[in-house]
Amino acid sequence: MSQSPAEDTHRSGSGSQLGKAPAGEAGVPGVSGTRGVSGVAEASGVRDAAEFADGVGLVVESDGSEGRAEVRRSRWRLWLRNPSLVIGGTIVAIVVVVALLSLVWTPYAPNAVNPAIRLAGPSASHLLGTDEYGRDVLSRLMASAQVTLYVGVISVLIAVGVGVPAGLLAAQRSGFVSQLVLRIADIVYGFPALLAAIVLAAAIGASKTTVTLAVGIAYIPVFVRVTRSNALVVLSSEYVLAARAYGRRPLAILRRHVVPNIATTMIAQMSLLFSLAVLAEAALDYLGLGTTAPTASWGTMLQDGQNYLGNDVLLTIWPSLAVFICVLGFSLLGEGISETRDARSRR
């Protein structure tokens, strides 16, 4: 708390503050009496400090008259100037569009088997070729984007939904409750996510849900910690003290003051974790702990393709490339968001 005597002492150094002259006199040494500069301002009937300063040719801080259109424009410029944000955003947009498109249209049905053209290389009719059952690789890649987004979105929502409230609780309560939450988070964090996924797969069977739960739970501790550390900064700020001073209750302070101020950080963190979720999902699918055949996912396609590495190396390259680009997109987006946030707060 900034009000502690020790810090106050530190800030003001020695007793020098006492040597300060009263308000009115310090500005203009020649003017006697207690009114000083402000007395002049009042005498001339000028009401506003900015106006007064203008009158004597001083440069004053903007009083906001430039309007918010300017602010909005400069925010756009800030975003567009950030390559991470632009490239990441574009990739993410493409992935989302492809996933949505695959719901209504793919070149071929993703699971349509055609033994006649199995393991055919890229051609005009099958742009990325076909796999060992003669299924169109491009169609399967597109359909896989659905699985990826589904698992990513739901697992991040699980992590945020549990992690953020827990983090806020840990930030607001000191002592036992805070320690309890943090230690539980530590335990979850310390438990290998892969092991958890295997256990979960054994318990409820390998499926999309298994992967989603495993990834979601594994990322809860990350959100607990990030939320707590950011919330602590906001909670120690003077405007939270002011909010308490005008009677805001603790829960309302969290909702109205803490959450809006940590939202950008959280969104950046979500995007970063999304990329990790994509990676984890592909890995778990590859290991056979997630999406099961015949449903297409980048992980299962990779698993299928590795049996034919000698015949057609492209079968493993396409899904790998898809995972790579998707992860890159979400990481860049997350990085871009935090960079622009930092840039804005630096101004």
Next chain:
Amino acid sequence: MAVLSVRDLTITNRGTTLVSGVSFDVDAGERVGLIGESGSGKSLTALATMGLLSGGITASGHVELEGEELLGLNESRLCELRGDRIAMIFQEPMTALNPTKRIGAQVGETLRVHRGLSRRAAAAAAVELLARVELPDPHRYARLYPHELSGGQRQRVMMAIAISCDPVVILADEPTTALDVTVQRRVLDLLDRLVDEEGCALLLITHDLAVVSEMCDRVVTMYGGHIVESGSANDMLNAPRHPYTEALLLTSRAVSVDGVASGLLPSIAGSVPAAGNFPHGCPFRDRCEHAIGACVEMPPMVSAPIVAAPMVGAPMVGAPMVSAPMAGDGVGSTVHAVACWNPVCEKPEMSAREQVSANGD
């Protein structure tokens, strides 16, 4: 009738006493100045009064607001009182507003909390309040964000928030310290007018004695977590009894005598020690030129002697100079009371020269 009554307020932080046995009253509509250097415990006293201490800092004693004990009161009831009956203005207007919310919403928030106003009604009330604190074009300002306002404008916003629910007492914690000198005067004039209009009591925490002399009816001096002197503004500023109050006065008057500083500015030798490192007994004794043997014990608050004291060289040791019995406990009345074994009794101008070293040697 005291609206705010503080008795034996002691604030500790893990064994370190930060404020000890502070008692004072603020009557309805009265303006009390709480003065002292940084680190004297003024702000802590205010925060404890509001029940806003945190981080292991605890308070004991009694704080009564309109007869209701605040210390130990549950958080829910405290939330009802804060902002409604007792309001606070903070030192740093730059950080005391939420950067992500519009001015109008923040001003209206108190009314929504305590009066249950709808968003729309609160917004309308906020514009009126902004007009009352003399922000030009309040409709436009209500839609701005804090970073678009200057420091003085933000402090006006803080005042609008403070008065929004007609509190009976406002605690103003160095409301002008963070502002430019050109803005300070106007913000103070505004505070003066608002307190007048509201008819509420004001506890003004400051180290600016010029402000105190203009704004306050009564002055309380704090040093090292103790109240060392209290009395009417007139008595305190014209005839201070405690060497510390006198030294404070001297340092602030140095320039204003003829508008030109004559040589070196007076200062108080040494600096405020860190909390917990104050000497035993009177906390000021290691910086005080009036210090005598008796000062190793904390002197009680007694009404200030009216007769002239013996000279500094011949201190009376033992009993404090009690020339008149205290009226009640002296904390609420305008009785001039001082906690000093060897108080100042000469005219301040005379003894001050010799008492305060010219250059803080």
